[in-house]
Amino acid sequence: MSADYSIETESLGRVYRLRENKKKKGQPHELVALSGINLQVQRGELFGLLGPNGAGKTTLIKILTTLLAPSSGWAKVAGYDVHRETVKVRPLINMVSGGESSGYGLLTVRENLWMFSQFYGMQSAEAYKYIDELLATFGLTDRANTKSADLSTGLRQKMNIIRGFMTGPEVLFLDEPTLGLDVGASRDVRGFVRRWINEDPRRTLLLTTHTMVEADELCDRVAIINRGKVLACDTPAALKHELQQEAIFNLDVSAQNRLEAAHFETLPGVHKVQLTPFDGHSQLQFILAEEAVLSAVVNTLTERDVTILNLTKREPTLEDVFVTLVGRSMAEEEKAGSNGNGH
Amino acid sequence: MNLRSFRTAAWLGWKIESNWTDPFLFAVYSIIKPLAGAAILVVMYSVITKGDFAAPLFPYIYLGNAFYMYVGAVMTGVSWAIIDDREHYRTLKYMYVAPIRIPLYLIGRAVARFLTGSFSVLITIVFGALFLHVPIEAAQVDWLLFSVSLLMGVVLLALMGLTLAGVTLLLARHSDYLGDAVAGGLYLFSGAVFPLDVLPAWLRPIGYAMPITYWLELLRRSLVGSVAQAFPTLANLSNGQLLAILGGMIALAAVVAVITFRWCDHQARERGYIDRTTNY
Ligand SMILES: Nc1ncnc2c1ncn2[C@@H]1O[C@H](COP(=O)(O)OP(=O)(O)O)[C@@H](O)[C@H]1O
Ligand SMILES: [Mg+2]
Numbered sequence: 183m184s185a186d187y188s189i190e191t192e193s194l195g196r197v198y199r200l201r202e203n204k205k206k207k208g209q210p211h212e213l214v215a216l217s218g219i220n221l222q223v224q225r226g227e228l229f230g231l232l233g234p235n236g237a238g239k240t241t242l243i244k245i246l247t248t249l250l251a252p253s254s255g256w257a258k259v260a261g262y263d264v265h266r267e268t269v270k271v272r273p274l275i276n277m278v279s280g281g282e283s284s285g286y287g288l289l290t291v292r293e294n295l296w297m298f299s300q301f302y303g304m305q306s307a308e309a310y311k312y313i314d315e316l317l318a319t320f321g322l323t324d325r326a327n328t329k330s331a332d333l334s335t336g337l338r339q340k341m342n343i344i345r346g347f348m349t350g351p352e353v354l355f356l357d358e359p360t361l362g363l364d365v366g367a368s369r370d371v372r373g374f375v376r377r378w379i380n381e382d383p384r385r386t387l388l389l390t391t392h393t394m395v396e397a398d399e400l401c402d403r404v405a406i407i408n409r410g411k412v413l414a415c416d417t418p419a420a421l422k423h424e425l426q427q428e429a430i431f432n433l434d435v436s437a438q439n440r441l442e443a444a445h446f447e448t449l450p451g452v453h454k455v456q457l458t459p460f461d462g463h464s465q466l467q468f469i470l471a472e473e474a475v476l477s478a479v480v481n482t483l484t485e486r487d488v489t490i491l492n493l494t495k496r497e498p499t500l501e502d503v504f505v506t507l508v509g510r511s512m513a514e515e516e517k518a519g520s521n522g523n524g525h
Numbered sequence: 526m527n528l529r530s531f532r533t534a535a536w537l538g539w540k541i542e543s544n545w546t547d548p549f550l551f552a553v554y555s556i557i558k559p560l561a562g563a564a565i566l567v568v569m570y571s572v573i574t575k576g577d578f579a580a581p582l583f584p585y586i587y588l589g590n591a592f593y594m595y596v597g598a599v600m601t602g603v604s605w606a607i608i609d610d611r612e613h614y615r616t617l618k619y620m621y622v623a624p625i626r627i628p629l630y631l632i633g634r635a636v637a638r639f640l641t642g643s644f645s646v647l648i649t650i651v652f653g654a655l656f657l658h659v660p661i662e663a664a665q666v667d668w669l670l671f672s673v674s675l676l677m678g679v680v681l682l683a684l685m686g687l688t689l690a691g692v693t694l695l696l697a698r699h700s701d702y703l704g705d706a707v708a709g710g711l712y713l714f715s716g717a718v719f720p721l722d723v724l725p726a727w728l729r730p731i732g733y734a735m736p737i738t739y740w741l742e743l744l745r746r747s748l749v750g751s752v753a754q755a756f757p758t759l760a761n762l763s764n765g766q767l768l769a770i771l772g773g774m775i776a777l778a779a780v781v782a783v784i785t786f787r788w789c790d791h792q793a794r795e796r797g798y799i800d801r802t803t804n805y
Contacts, residue, residue, distance in 0.1 A: 198797065199796070244618075244797070244800070247622050248621070248622065248794075249618055249621055249622065249794065249797075249799045249800060250794060250797050250799070251791075251794045251795045269624075272622060272623065272624040273624035275622065276622065277618075277619070277622050279618075282615060283615070284614060284615035284616050284619065285614065285615075285616065286537065286540075286541075286614050286616065287614070288540060288541065288544045289537075289540060293540075297533055297536070297537060298619070298623065300529055300530060300532075300533040301530050301533060301620070301623040301624070301625050301630075302623060302624060303529060303530075303624070345619070
C-alpha cells in the first residue's frame, strides 16, 4: 500500500539541459543528475541520503519538495504526487538547505521566523511560543532580537533549521543540515533531529549528508547515492554487515622507496587499497576478502623494504561500504566528478 | 490563510521598503524624489513651450507624469519581489515550498510600493496645484470617477506586474532591468507625457492598444475635466465608454496574467530556475 509510505519514488530521473558553451566544445549538452531512483521511506523513519558532492542529493530533495520537475518517473510525498499535486504536498512539508545564508537580513531572528509561521497559517501567539522554545533549544534566545544580517553564518543556519521544524511538517527535508556548522552546533542539530523524530511517530525526516558518521550514527536507514543512482539502501548496521566477511586493516608504514597502491591491487583477495602519504610515513588501508590475505600483504611489504609502524584491524564503516560499492572513496569520487562533468 | 499570507507579505514589503537607518531621511527622500522628477519635466516643458504654463498641454503632461509613477511602483513592485527573493535573500525556494499562493504573495509584497508611490503622486499633484497652477479644484473633481479609475488602474498594474513576474522567473541574468525597460517603453505610448496625436500615425495603434492610455485619460478627466477636450485623441469617447474599454482590457490582462504566470511557473520548475542565482 503506497499510502503507508511518507516518501515513495519510482524510476525517478532528472536530466539537466546545459546551455551551449562555445569554449568547451564536445561536452555533452545534457547532464543526468538522477536516474532510476526507487525509494520507499516509511512514516516515522529518519532516512539518510549519503553521497559525495554532485551525487544528486540536492536534485532529489528539490524534486521531493516540489521545486523541480522530474524528467522521468514519479515521486509521492505524504501520499501526493509532488509534481501534479503541489498544493496538497506543500502544507505537509518543509525544507532547509545547509551551507547557505538565506533569510531577510533586515528582520530580526524572531521576525524572520514569525513571518514564515504566518505563511503556514499558524496563530501568532502559538507561533511565538514555539519559536521561543526552539530558540532556547538551539541556544539562540539572546539573539532573538538581533537582525539576522548580524548573525554568523552558523547561527543563521540554526535559525533556518528552526524555520524548518517550526511549522510542524509531516515530512521534513534537510539538505546537508550540518554543512558549515562547527562540531558543537552539529551535535546540537543531530540531537534535536533524533529527538524530533522520536517524539511523534507520524513524523518523517529525510536528510542528505556527505558525512559518514552522520549517516551512520543518526539515520534509521541510509541510501548510498553516487552519480545519480542509489547503490544500496538499508540500515547502517545491515550495510556494514555485508562487509562482515571482509577484513579491514589500517597500516602505518615507512618506506625507503616510493609505494604505490598498484603494488597490492594485483594480490589475490585484496578488494581495495588506499594509500595516503604523510610526512615521513604513509597510511595504507586494506579491505581484504579474509584475514588470511594479510600475510600476502605483509610479504609484499617486506619484499619492498617497508617497515610496518603500526597495524590495526578495525570494524567496517559506511566509508568502506561506499568504497566496496564504487571502487574509490567519496573524496576520490568527488575529484573525479569535478574533472569529468563540470560543476 | 490567503488573507494572512497576503498581509504578511505586505508587512515584509513594508519592512524592506522602509529599511532606512534614519526615518527622517526616508521621509525627505520620499518627498524629494518625486518632486525632482516633476522638476525635470517642468523645466523641459518650459524650454520647449517658452514657459506657456497656461496651455492645456501642461496639466495634461503634469498629471500624466504624476500618475505614471504608479506604473513603476506597482507593476515593477510585483515582479521585483522575484528577483529580490531569489537573488538577494535566497528565500524564493522557501516561499515556493510554503503553502501560499505565489501571485498573492507577490502582490502583497508590492503593497508598500503602492503606498509610497501614492505618497509621491500626492506630493507631486499638490505641489503642481499650489505652485504651478495645475487647475485642480476640489469642488470640480469627480471623486467617484477618480476613485473607481484609480482602483481599476491598481488592479491593472498588479496584473501586468504578475505577467512580468512570470517572465522574470525564466530570466536569470539582467532581469533587474526588465521592469524598468517595460515601464519606460510604455511611458512613450500611453499618453503620459504627450498626447497620442503627437506620435506618427503608424505608431498610434500601440497607444490605443495600451490600457494605461485609457486609465490616465480617466484620471485626468476626473481631476481636470477641461483638459480632455483640448486633445482629439480620445475626445469622442464618453467616460462610460472609457471605463468600459478599461474594464475589458483589465479582464484581458487578467487572462494574460494567469496564463503567462502559470506557464512560466511550470517552465521554471521544469528548468530548475526557482532557486537559481546569478553570480555576478
Ligand atoms: N541547475 C543545474 N543545471 C545543471 N546541472 C546541475 C544543476 N544543478 C545540479 N546540477 C548537476 O547535477 C549533479 C547533481 O547535483 P546535486 O543534486 O546538487 O548533487 P549533490 O547535492 O549530491 O551535491 C551535479 O553534477 C551538478 O553539477
Ligand atoms: Mg547538494
